[in-house]
Amino acid sequence: MKIATYNVNGVNGRLPVLLRWLEEAQPDAVCLQELKAPDEKFPEKALEDAGYGAIWHGQKSWNGVAILARGKAPVETRRGLPGEDEDTHSRYIEAAVNGVLIGCLYLPNGNPWPGPKFDYKLRWFERLKRHAKDLLDSGAPVVLAGDYNVMPTDIDVYAPERWQDDALFRDEVREAFASLVAQGWTDALRKLHPDERIYTFWDYLRKRWERNAGLRIDHFLLSPDVAKRLKQAEVDRHVRGWEKTSDHAPVWIALR
DNA sequence: ATGCCGTGGAAACCACGA
Numbered sequence A: 001m002k003i004a005t006y007n008v009n010g011v012n013g014r015l016p017v018l019l020r021w022l023e024e025a026q027p028d029a030v031c032l033q034e035l036k037a038p039d040e041k042f043p044e045k046a047l048e049d050a051g052y053g054a055i056w057h058g059q060k061s062w063n064g065v066a067i068l069a070r071g072k073a074p075v076e077t078r079r080g081l082p083g084e085d086e087d088t089h090s091r092y093i094e095a096a097v098n099g100v101l102i103g104c105l106y107l108p109n110g111n112p113w114p115g116p117k118f119d120y121k122l123r124w125f126e127r128l129k130r131h132a133k134d135l136l137d138s139g140a141p142v143v144l145a146g147d148y149n150v151m152p153t154d155i156d157v158y159a160p161e162r163w164q165d166d167a168l169f170r171d172e173v174r175e176a177f178a179s180l181v182a183q184g185w186t187d188a189l190r191k192l193h194p195d196e197r198i199y200t201f202w203d204y205l206r207k208r209w210e211r212n213a214g215l216r217i218d219h220f221l222l223s224p225d226v227a228k229r230l231k232q233a234e235v236d237r238h239v240r241g242w243e244k245t246s247d248h249a250p251v252w253i254a255l256r
Numbered sequence B: 001a002t003g004c005c006g007t008g009g010a011a012a013c014c015a016c017g018a
Helices: A016-023 A046-048 A114-137 A171-181 A188-192 A224-228 A237-241
Strands: A002-009 A028-032 A052-057 A064-072 A075-079 A092-099 A100-106 A142-147 A218-222 A230-235 A251-255
Touching: A002 A016, A002 A142, A002 A171, A016 A046, A016 A251, A028 A100, A028 A142, A046 A052, A046 A171, A052 A092, A064 A092, A064 A100, A064 A171, A100 A114, A114 A142, A114 A171, A188 A218, A218 A251, A224 A230
Parallel strands: A002 A028, A100 A142
Antiparallel strands: A002 A251, A028 A064, A052 A064, A075 A092, A092 A100, A142 A218, A230 A251
């Protein structure tokens, strides 16, 4: 089973790129982030024609998450994280696909630090940790995939010294990620590529793609039984080089 | 400290991203 995550940066503006990649990669399930579209503007028909059932949680202009499943409808189990009723951002959706529970998340960016956006990021992280613990305790096979907006360690950043006070790399945020993983999750890409420089995002600015000045911020966390089935974990880097492409590349895992 | 690029929405500029 192949599961992917892709921050598309605008699902309608990016539709040709998304369809081209789906056709090429043939993932069984896909987590999308940054739809930047309200529910009624989600391209349901185009994805259905491409062979994918979908559930989505949109929002005007910003955020927005979706889960796609090849040849079937994902079975939705949750939308939104518990714990903050006044949170209006569409950043979490969860569904069962082929017997795997998939949580699709778009963690807040958090910049600038310090400030209310950074505080919101930390609160969101705490809510994610509480829910993740419940999922682990349930004993279900779980994959938590998406844009975490965190580079977990120095080798996940092209120039760590320049990112110390950025909301994607502040100690508090790296510690939050580490303590989430410590619940018993496996970081799939790091598990299979312990020492490699792997990036999933390259800013449009300053020729960051051409210089391979990237960040690893899109992650797969696997529950213990799913981790035992892990056979491949890769980044579809070439997609970042396409015309009118997202600033993120698709990331995927293959399970036995 | 800011723009560099790019998206979407509203209104010919702005908020936001990472």
